[in-house]
Amino acid sequence: MTNPIHEYIEKNRDVYINWLTEFCKIPSVAAQNRGMKESVSYLEQLFNEAFNVDAEVLDTGGQPVVFSHLKGETDTILSFYNHYDVQPEDPIELWNTPPFEPTLVGDRLYARGIADNKGNLIARMAAVHAIKEVVGKLPIDIKFIFEGEEEIGSINLGAFTDKHSEKIHADGCVWEFGYRDAENRLEVSLGVKGLLYVELFAKGANTDLHSAQASIIGSPVWRLVKALNLLKDSQDRILIPGFYDDIIPITEEEIQMIRQYNISEIELLEHLGIDNFINNLTGEELKKKHIFEPTCNICGIQSGYTGEGSKTVLPSEAFAKIDFRLVPGQLPNKILDLLRTYLDAEGFSDIGIRTFGEEIAVRTHPSEIIVKAVIETIEEYTNQPPNVIPNTPGTGPMFELTEKFGIPAVSFGVGNFSSYTHAPNENIRVEDFIDGIKMMASFVFKYGEMMVRRKEEK
Known part of the structure; x- marks a missing residue:
């Protein structure tokens, strides 16, 4: 049996691919405040073109949220959370194609942000556009919530959602990311890990010195390394005492x-x-560690001279950026306190701590209607069950947009096993990408139907 919406998507695939490639030409790097206004302008233009509506551009104190609420035939509300900012393209010399010139090589499109997160953002807009073009109306209300600071820790999102709770309200949320595994099965994630991102720093003399002074002047690099060695066995x-409690x-x-x-x-x-x-883990123990255990990861260390050749120098300061991926029950602010207390107790009160990001871990229960609707949609489209996980090993601001308001969330999308995000x-x-548009359109109807049945049963 043919699906007229899927047929429409197929006939208009070049239109949707063009939406995506034009979007990916914009270097919307929030960390460097590049291309952000241009991205917002592009999204405003796209909402006008696709739905003949003016998107709301809402102030956050940082990069704005682009928001739109499209009315449907029932009172069910589905929200799509995505972000229009991307990671910096560095190291640019390792790219095979220009990062902000989307390039088709074989069956793949290459560009910074195309998997994380512009591909999913455009696929969801395209799915809703196709429904409206074919049916003329939506079966349910749709809210688009597009953030511009996800890649820098969503630093203003919590205050924004507190202020605009009525705009955040929904029965369910489709979260930003989604990939296929190595066997090409779609992955469905029901949550995210939390995050505490800090920088530890040590200071020595008030200037870099000739390394001959290392016989009598202490090294902040060695000091920092010794502190780092306290963190893991x-x-x-x-x-860290109390870390797992x-x-x-x-x-x-x-x-x-x-x-x-x-x-x-x-x-x-x-x-x-x-x-x-x-630890040479395999099988079930590997999966448990990957999904259910927190982490302590050194993202980068900086100090002294690291260029070509030699420079005999005793650095005056040293820095290490560390992310802790946290699991349900662990609160970032408490972990930060435990870290400070531990360093002090071990004689490292001189090691400074700067905080760059905090997120709370979230998991959606698999019995939620939105989870069942996603799984059924994928099974019907692909003829195989998806690869379902309680939470991704990664992090996002899911707490601020969903759990804080009692909204269940689920993730699936257009990325692949080797999408090379970040x-x-x-x-x-x-x-x-095209399949993702089709599945998302089918899911909107499936979710609406299942929500109507649930309300009738009540």
Whole structure:
């Protein structure tokens, strides 16, 4: 049986691909305040072109939120959260194509931000556009919430959602990201890990010195390295006292989900060019660690001279950026207090801490209508069940937009196993993009129907 909406999407695929490529030409790097106004202007133009409406551009104190509420035939409200900012393109020399000139190579489109998150943003707009063009109306209300600071920690989003709670209200939310696994099965994520992002720093003399002075002048680099060595043991266990105390125990239902969740271990190791995972983990223990355990990761260390050749220098300061990925029960502000207390107790009160980001972990229960609607839609379209996980190993501001307001959220989208998000040569497959539009259109109807049935049963 043919689907007229899917047929419309297929006939207009070039239109939707053009929407995406034009968007990806804009270098919307929030960390450097590049291309942000241009991105907002493009989205305003697209809302006008696609839906004949003026999007609301809402102030946040930083980059604005682009918002639109399209009315449907029932009182069910579905929101789409996406972000229009992207990661910096560095290191640019590792790109095979210009990062802000979308390029088709084989079956893939390459551009910075095309997987994270412009591909999903455009696919969702395209799905709603196709429904309106074919049917003339929407079965449910749709809210688009497009943020401009996700890649810098959504620093203004919490205050924004407190101020505009009526705009955030929805029955369910489709979250920003989504990928296929190494076996090309669609992944469905029901949550995100939390985050505490800090910078530890040590200071020595008031200027860099000749390294001959290292015999009598202390090195802030060594001082920082010694502090870093306190954080984890050789088995990757985090040593901060109390760090694990508040973690909510995983349920039997979540354990069953992990047993069904697939990590293509051999393909992943080969793809990354490594021989083994941490502690040589495999199977169920590997999956449990990946999904259910918090992390302490050094994102970067900076000090002294790291250029070509040699420079004999005793640096005056040293910095290390660290992210802690947290799981339900762990609160970023408490983890920060524990970190400070630990360093002080171990004699490192001189090590400074700057905080750059905090997010609270979220998981949606698999019994929610939106989860069932997503799974059924994917099964019907792909003829195979999706790869469902309780939460992604990554982080986003899901708490501020969903759990804080009692809104269940779920993620699926147009990325792939080797989309290289946050890295050079970011890409999506063209057919995944078109399929994503079709599935999202089908999901809107499926979710609306299931919500109507639930309300009738009540």
